[in-house]
Amino acid sequence: MDIGGNLxxxxxxxxxxxxxxxxxSVDLIVTDPPYGIRGDxxxxxxNRSEDFVVDGYVEVPAEEYGxxxxxxxxxxxxxxxxxxxxxxxxxxxxxxxxxxxxxATDLREVNHIVWRYNFGVHTRRKYISSHYHILxxxxxxxxxxxxxxxxRFGPQERDGEGGSLDYQDREDVWVINREYxxxxxxNKNELPTRLLVKMVQYSSxxxxxxxxLFMGGFSTARVAVGLDRRxxxxxxxxxxxxxxxxxxxxxxxxxxxxxxxxxxxDRLFNQGKSWTDEEVQRLLERYDxxxxxxxxxxxAIQELTGEFGRGRFAIANVLRDHGH
Ligand SMILES: C[S@@+](CC[C@H](N)C(=O)[O-])C[C@H]1O[C@@H](n2cnc3c(N)ncnc32)[C@H](O)[C@@H]1O
Numbered sequence: 001m002d003i004g005g006n007l008x009x010x011x012x013x014x015x016x017x018x019x020x021x022x023x024x025s026v027d028l029i030v031t032d033p034p035y036g037i038r039g040d041x042x043x044x045x046x047n048r049s050e051d052f053v054v055d056g057y058v059e060v061p062a063e064e065y066g067x068x069x070x071x072x073x074x075x076x077x078x079x080x081x082x083x084x085x086x087x088x089x090x091x092x093x094x095x096x097x098x099x100x101x102x103x104a105t106d107l108r109e110v111n112h113i114v115w116r117y118n119f120g121v122h123t124r125r126k127y128i129s130s131h132y133h134i135l136x137x138x139x140x141x142x143x144x145x146x147x148x149x150x151x152r153f154g155p156q157e158r159d160g161e162g163g164s165l166d167y168q169d170r171e172d173v174w175v176i177n178r179e180y181x182x183x184x185x186x187n188k189n190e191l192p193t194r195l196l197v198k199m200v201q202y203s204s205x206x207x208x209x210x211x212x213l214f215m216g217g218f219s220t221a222r223v224a225v226g227l228d229r230r231x232x233x234x235x236x237x238x239x240x241x242x243x244x245x246x247x248x249x250x251x252x253x254x255x256x257x258x259x260x261x262x263x264x265x266d267r268l269f270n271q272g273k274s275w276t277d278e279e280v281q282r283l284l285e286r287y288d289x290x291x292x293x294x295x296x297x298x299x300a301i302q303e304l305t306g307e308f309g310r311g312r313f314a315i316a317n318v319l320r321d322h323g324h
Pocket of ligand 1: 059217
Protein backbone atom coordinates (compact mmCIF):
# COMPACT_ATOMS: atom_id res chain seq x y z
CA MET A 1 0.00 0.00 0.00
CA ASP A 2 1.29 3.43 -0.99
CA ILE A 3 0.54 6.33 1.35
CA GLY A 4 2.06 9.58 0.12
CA GLY A 5 4.88 7.73 -1.67
CA ASN A 6 5.75 5.59 1.37
CA LEU A 7 5.28 1.84 1.04
CA UNK A 8 3.58 -0.41 3.58
CA UNK A 9 3.52 -4.12 2.83
CA UNK A 10 1.22 -6.58 4.54
CA UNK A 11 2.92 -9.97 4.80
CA UNK A 12 6.00 -11.87 5.91
CA UNK A 13 9.07 -9.62 5.76
CA UNK A 14 11.44 -12.29 4.42
CA UNK A 15 9.34 -12.99 1.37
CA UNK A 16 8.33 -9.33 1.15
CA UNK A 17 11.93 -8.10 1.21
CA UNK A 18 12.86 -10.52 -1.59
CA UNK A 19 10.01 -9.21 -3.68
CA UNK A 20 10.02 -5.49 -2.84
CA UNK A 21 13.51 -4.45 -1.70
CA UNK A 22 16.18 -4.29 -4.41
CA UNK A 23 19.81 -4.87 -3.35
CA UNK A 24 21.33 -1.84 -1.63
CA SER A 25 18.11 0.19 -1.82
CA VAL A 26 17.75 1.16 1.85
CA ASP A 27 19.79 3.79 3.73
CA LEU A 28 18.73 2.87 7.27
CA ILE A 29 16.94 -0.06 8.90
CA VAL A 30 15.41 0.35 12.36
CA THR A 31 13.64 -2.76 13.51
CA ASP A 32 12.31 -4.59 16.51
CA PRO A 33 11.65 -8.26 15.69
CA PRO A 34 9.27 -10.47 17.65
CA TYR A 35 11.10 -11.61 20.78
CA GLY A 36 10.16 -15.28 20.55
CA ILE A 37 9.64 -15.54 24.29
CA ARG A 38 6.19 -17.07 24.06
CA GLY A 39 7.19 -18.99 20.99
CA ASP A 40 7.21 -22.39 22.66
CA UNK A 41 3.44 -22.18 23.06
CA UNK A 42 2.85 -21.58 19.39
CA UNK A 43 2.13 -23.84 16.53
CA UNK A 44 4.81 -24.42 13.90
CA UNK A 45 2.97 -22.74 11.07
CA UNK A 46 2.27 -19.66 13.13
CA ASN A 47 1.86 -17.26 10.28
CA ARG A 48 -0.73 -19.29 8.46
CA SER A 49 -3.39 -19.07 11.11
CA GLU A 50 -4.89 -16.26 13.09
CA ASP A 51 -5.11 -18.71 16.05
CA PHE A 52 -1.45 -18.12 16.75
CA VAL A 53 -1.68 -14.41 16.80
CA VAL A 54 -1.30 -13.00 20.31
CA ASP A 55 -3.37 -9.80 20.66
CA GLY A 56 -3.02 -9.44 16.92
CA TYR A 57 0.78 -9.73 17.31
CA VAL A 58 2.47 -12.61 15.50
CA GLU A 59 5.11 -14.47 17.51
CA VAL A 60 7.71 -16.89 16.20
CA PRO A 61 7.86 -20.46 17.55
CA ALA A 62 10.99 -21.05 19.65
CA GLU A 63 12.25 -23.90 17.49
CA GLU A 64 12.11 -21.69 14.41
CA TYR A 65 13.58 -18.55 15.91
CA GLY A 66 17.19 -19.16 14.85
CA UNK A 67 16.36 -20.08 11.27
CA UNK A 68 13.85 -17.25 10.97
CA UNK A 69 16.37 -14.74 12.34
CA UNK A 70 19.05 -15.86 9.88
CA UNK A 71 16.59 -15.45 7.02
CA UNK A 72 15.45 -11.90 7.82
CA UNK A 73 18.89 -10.63 8.86
CA UNK A 74 20.33 -11.89 5.53
CA UNK A 75 17.59 -9.99 3.65
CA UNK A 76 18.24 -6.86 5.72
CA UNK A 77 21.98 -7.04 4.94
CA UNK A 78 21.26 -7.46 1.23
CA UNK A 79 18.80 -4.56 1.07
CA UNK A 80 21.04 -2.14 2.98
CA UNK A 81 23.21 0.08 0.79
CA UNK A 82 26.99 0.04 1.32
CA UNK A 83 27.72 2.35 4.28
CA UNK A 84 24.06 2.06 5.38
CA UNK A 85 23.16 1.49 9.04
CA UNK A 86 20.92 -0.95 10.89
CA UNK A 87 19.60 -0.84 14.45
CA UNK A 88 18.03 -4.02 15.87
CA UNK A 89 16.18 -3.86 19.19
CA UNK A 90 16.23 -7.15 21.10
CA UNK A 91 15.56 -8.61 24.51
CA UNK A 92 18.20 -10.81 26.14
CA UNK A 93 16.59 -14.23 25.68
CA UNK A 94 17.10 -14.53 21.94
CA UNK A 95 19.90 -12.03 21.51
CA UNK A 96 22.36 -14.82 20.73
CA UNK A 97 20.33 -15.78 17.65
CA UNK A 98 20.50 -12.23 16.34
CA UNK A 99 24.24 -11.96 17.01
CA UNK A 100 24.77 -15.31 15.31
CA UNK A 101 22.76 -14.20 12.27
CA UNK A 102 24.61 -10.89 12.05
CA UNK A 103 27.94 -12.71 12.10
CA ALA A 104 26.84 -14.75 9.11
CA THR A 105 26.60 -11.51 7.06
CA ASP A 106 29.22 -8.94 6.11
CA LEU A 107 27.63 -6.37 8.46
CA ARG A 108 30.03 -4.83 10.96
CA GLU A 109 29.34 -3.88 14.55
CA VAL A 110 29.38 -0.17 15.36
CA ASN A 111 27.94 -0.14 18.90
CA HIS A 112 26.08 -2.30 21.35
CA ILE A 113 23.60 0.08 22.97
CA VAL A 114 21.70 -0.63 26.17
CA TRP A 115 18.29 1.00 26.30
CA ARG A 116 17.13 1.35 29.87
CA TYR A 117 13.40 1.87 30.28
CA ASN A 118 10.92 2.33 33.10
CA PHE A 119 8.09 -0.04 34.07
CA GLY A 120 10.19 -3.23 34.15
CA VAL A 121 8.27 -6.34 35.23
CA HIS A 122 8.28 -6.35 39.02
CA THR A 123 9.99 -9.29 40.74
CA ARG A 124 10.49 -10.16 44.43
CA ARG A 125 13.45 -12.52 44.62
CA LYS A 126 15.68 -11.26 41.82
CA TYR A 127 16.64 -8.06 40.03
CA ILE A 128 14.13 -6.34 37.81
CA SER A 129 14.81 -6.52 34.11
CA SER A 130 14.73 -2.94 32.84
CA HIS A 131 16.78 -2.84 29.64
CA TYR A 132 16.83 -3.93 26.04
CA HIS A 133 19.74 -4.34 23.69
CA ILE A 134 20.11 -2.32 20.53
CA LEU A 135 22.61 -3.70 18.05
CA UNK A 136 23.90 -0.93 15.79
CA UNK A 137 25.72 -2.31 12.72
CA UNK A 138 26.84 -0.94 9.38
CA UNK A 139 27.26 -2.36 5.94
CA UNK A 140 30.89 -1.86 4.93
CA UNK A 141 31.38 0.28 1.83
CA UNK A 142 33.75 2.60 0.07
CA UNK A 143 32.39 5.81 1.60
CA UNK A 144 31.52 6.77 5.13
CA UNK A 145 28.48 5.86 7.18
CA UNK A 146 26.01 8.70 7.87
CA UNK A 147 26.49 9.77 11.46
CA UNK A 148 25.22 13.28 12.08
CA UNK A 149 27.35 14.17 15.10
CA UNK A 150 26.16 17.40 16.76
CA UNK A 151 22.77 17.21 15.07
CA ARG A 152 21.20 17.26 18.55
CA PHE A 153 23.74 19.00 20.81
CA GLY A 154 26.52 21.40 19.85
CA PRO A 155 30.08 20.51 20.86
CA GLN A 156 30.20 23.35 23.39
CA GLU A 157 26.83 22.82 25.06
CA ARG A 158 26.97 22.05 28.80
CA ASP A 159 24.53 20.96 31.48
CA GLY A 160 24.19 22.89 34.77
CA GLU A 161 27.26 21.11 36.18
CA GLY A 162 29.54 21.69 33.22
CA GLY A 163 29.10 18.22 31.65
CA SER A 164 29.00 17.97 27.85
CA LEU A 165 25.45 17.39 26.57
CA ASP A 166 26.79 15.98 23.32
CA TYR A 167 28.91 13.42 25.21
CA GLN A 168 25.95 12.41 27.37
CA ASP A 169 23.67 12.04 24.34
CA ARG A 170 26.19 9.80 22.57
CA GLU A 171 26.95 7.45 25.49
CA ASP A 172 25.88 3.89 24.69
CA VAL A 173 23.44 3.57 27.58
CA TRP A 174 20.21 5.36 26.70
CA VAL A 175 17.71 6.18 29.41
CA ILE A 176 14.42 6.71 27.62
CA ASN A 177 11.06 6.03 29.19
CA ARG A 178 8.30 4.12 27.57
CA GLU A 179 5.29 6.18 26.67
CA TYR A 180 2.26 5.72 28.82
CA UNK A 181 -0.82 7.01 27.11
CA UNK A 182 -3.88 6.14 29.13
CA UNK A 183 -6.89 5.13 27.14
CA UNK A 184 -5.09 5.00 23.81
CA UNK A 185 -4.93 1.83 21.81
CA UNK A 186 -1.39 0.80 21.40
CA ASN A 187 0.64 -2.00 19.87
CA LYS A 188 2.25 -4.33 22.35
CA ASN A 189 5.89 -3.24 22.84
CA GLU A 190 5.50 -0.02 20.90
CA LEU A 191 8.84 1.83 20.89
CA PRO A 192 8.94 5.38 22.25
CA THR A 193 9.08 8.20 19.71
CA ARG A 194 12.14 9.73 21.43
CA LEU A 195 14.12 6.51 20.98
CA LEU A 196 13.27 6.31 17.28
CA VAL A 197 13.89 10.00 16.64
CA LYS A 198 17.38 9.61 18.10
CA MET A 199 18.33 6.73 15.78
CA VAL A 200 16.79 8.34 12.68
CA GLN A 201 18.34 11.75 13.43
CA TYR A 202 21.89 10.45 13.92
CA SER A 203 21.87 7.87 11.14
CA SER A 204 19.96 9.33 8.17
CA UNK A 205 19.33 12.46 6.19
CA UNK A 206 16.10 14.07 4.97
CA UNK A 207 14.90 12.10 1.92
CA UNK A 208 16.77 8.87 2.85
CA UNK A 209 14.92 5.55 2.71
CA UNK A 210 14.22 4.12 6.17
CA UNK A 211 12.94 0.54 6.50
CA UNK A 212 11.31 -1.45 9.31
CA LEU A 213 10.80 -5.17 8.66
CA PHE A 214 8.51 -5.59 11.70
CA MET A 215 6.30 -2.51 11.80
CA GLY A 216 3.99 -3.43 14.69
CA GLY A 217 2.38 -0.12 15.70
CA PHE A 218 4.09 1.64 12.73
CA SER A 219 6.10 3.73 15.21
CA THR A 220 9.26 3.71 13.04
CA ALA A 221 7.15 4.67 10.03
CA ARG A 222 5.51 7.61 11.81
CA VAL A 223 8.86 8.92 13.03
CA ALA A 224 10.62 8.44 9.67
CA VAL A 225 7.84 10.23 7.76
CA GLY A 226 7.56 12.84 10.53
CA LEU A 227 11.27 13.59 9.99
CA ASP A 228 10.75 13.79 6.21
CA ARG A 229 12.48 10.53 5.34
CA ARG A 230 10.97 8.05 2.90
CA UNK A 231 9.72 4.76 4.32
CA UNK A 232 9.18 1.13 3.39
CA UNK A 233 8.07 -1.57 5.82
CA UNK A 234 6.39 -4.93 6.49
CA UNK A 235 3.91 -6.36 8.99
CA UNK A 236 2.52 -9.88 8.87
CA UNK A 237 -0.51 -9.49 11.15
CA UNK A 238 -3.57 -8.34 9.28
CA UNK A 239 -5.19 -6.72 12.31
CA UNK A 240 -2.04 -4.83 13.28
CA UNK A 241 -1.40 -3.79 9.70
CA UNK A 242 -4.90 -2.37 9.32
CA UNK A 243 -4.59 -0.42 12.58
CA UNK A 244 -1.14 0.89 11.57
CA UNK A 245 -2.38 2.10 8.20
CA UNK A 246 -5.20 3.91 9.95
CA UNK A 247 -2.71 5.62 12.26
CA UNK A 248 -0.51 6.68 9.31
CA UNK A 249 -3.32 8.75 7.88
CA UNK A 250 -2.84 12.35 8.81
CA UNK A 251 0.88 11.98 9.59
CA UNK A 252 2.24 15.02 7.84
CA UNK A 253 5.70 14.57 6.30
CA UNK A 254 8.25 16.61 8.18
CA UNK A 255 5.97 17.63 11.04
CA UNK A 256 8.43 16.40 13.70
CA UNK A 257 11.24 18.56 12.30
CA UNK A 258 9.61 21.61 13.84
CA UNK A 259 9.82 20.08 17.30
CA UNK A 260 13.50 19.16 17.11
CA UNK A 261 15.88 20.90 19.42
CA UNK A 262 18.26 23.13 17.46
CA UNK A 263 21.79 22.64 18.78
CA UNK A 264 23.56 25.79 19.81
CA UNK A 265 27.01 26.77 18.74
CA ASP A 266 28.68 26.89 15.40
CA ARG A 267 25.52 25.84 13.54
CA LEU A 268 24.02 29.27 14.26
CA PHE A 269 27.13 31.13 13.18
CA ASN A 270 25.11 34.06 11.77
CA GLN A 271 22.65 34.40 14.64
CA GLY A 272 22.13 38.05 15.69
CA LYS A 273 23.76 39.49 12.55
CA SER A 274 21.55 41.56 10.28
CA TRP A 275 20.58 40.11 6.89
CA THR A 276 22.15 41.50 3.74
CA ASP A 277 20.02 41.84 0.57
CA GLU A 278 22.23 39.28 -1.13
CA GLU A 279 21.69 36.79 1.70
CA VAL A 280 17.91 37.28 1.62
CA GLN A 281 17.90 36.74 -2.14
CA ARG A 282 19.98 33.57 -1.79
CA LEU A 283 17.66 32.29 0.95
CA LEU A 284 14.55 32.83 -1.20
CA GLU A 285 16.13 31.05 -4.16
CA ARG A 286 17.30 28.11 -2.06
CA TYR A 287 13.89 27.85 -0.40
CA ASP A 288 12.04 27.89 -3.73
CA UNK A 289 14.47 25.26 -5.05
CA UNK A 290 13.87 22.92 -2.11
CA UNK A 291 10.11 23.36 -2.36
CA UNK A 292 10.28 22.62 -6.10
CA UNK A 293 12.00 19.33 -5.20
CA UNK A 294 8.90 18.44 -3.17
CA UNK A 295 10.29 19.27 0.29
CA UNK A 296 7.81 20.41 2.93
CA UNK A 297 8.08 23.91 4.34
CA UNK A 298 9.34 22.58 7.69
CA UNK A 299 12.03 20.40 6.20
CA ALA A 300 13.22 23.15 3.84
CA ILE A 301 13.54 25.55 6.77
CA GLN A 302 15.36 22.92 8.81
CA GLU A 303 17.93 22.44 6.08
CA LEU A 304 18.38 26.17 5.60
CA THR A 305 19.14 26.76 9.31
CA GLY A 306 22.34 24.74 8.89
CA GLU A 307 23.25 26.40 5.60
CA PHE A 308 22.60 29.98 6.69
CA GLY A 309 23.69 29.56 10.32
CA ARG A 310 20.45 31.09 11.57
CA GLY A 311 17.60 29.87 13.74
CA ARG A 312 14.32 28.52 12.38
CA PHE A 313 12.27 31.51 13.49
CA ALA A 314 14.66 33.98 11.87
CA ILE A 315 14.39 32.10 8.58
CA ALA A 316 10.63 31.72 8.80
CA ASN A 317 10.27 35.46 9.48
CA VAL A 318 12.29 36.45 6.40
CA LEU A 319 10.28 34.04 4.26
CA ARG A 320 7.02 35.42 5.61
CA ASP A 321 8.14 39.03 5.05
CA HIS A 322 8.78 38.12 1.41
CA GLY A 323 5.42 36.49 0.86
CA HIS A 324 6.45 32.82 1.28
C1 LIG B 1 8.10 -6.30 18.59
S1 LIG B 1 6.83 -6.00 17.45
C2 LIG B 1 7.28 -4.49 16.67
C3 LIG B 1 6.85 -3.32 17.47
C4 LIG B 1 7.12 -2.00 16.77
N1 LIG B 1 8.53 -1.70 16.75
C5 LIG B 1 6.36 -0.88 17.43
O1 LIG B 1 7.00 0.07 17.95
O2 LIG B 1 5.13 -0.93 17.47
C6 LIG B 1 7.10 -7.19 16.19
C7 LIG B 1 6.07 -7.20 15.09
O3 LIG B 1 6.50 -8.09 14.07
C8 LIG B 1 5.35 -8.73 13.52
N2 LIG B 1 5.83 -9.94 12.82
C9 LIG B 1 6.03 -11.19 13.30
N3 LIG B 1 6.51 -12.02 12.36
C10 LIG B 1 6.63 -11.26 11.22
C11 LIG B 1 7.08 -11.55 9.90
N4 LIG B 1 7.49 -12.76 9.55
N5 LIG B 1 7.09 -10.52 8.98
C12 LIG B 1 6.66 -9.28 9.34
N6 LIG B 1 6.20 -8.97 10.57
C13 LIG B 1 6.20 -9.94 11.51
C14 LIG B 1 4.47 -8.97 14.72
O4 LIG B 1 3.12 -9.16 14.35
C15 LIG B 1 4.70 -7.68 15.52
O5 LIG B 1 3.74 -6.71 15.17
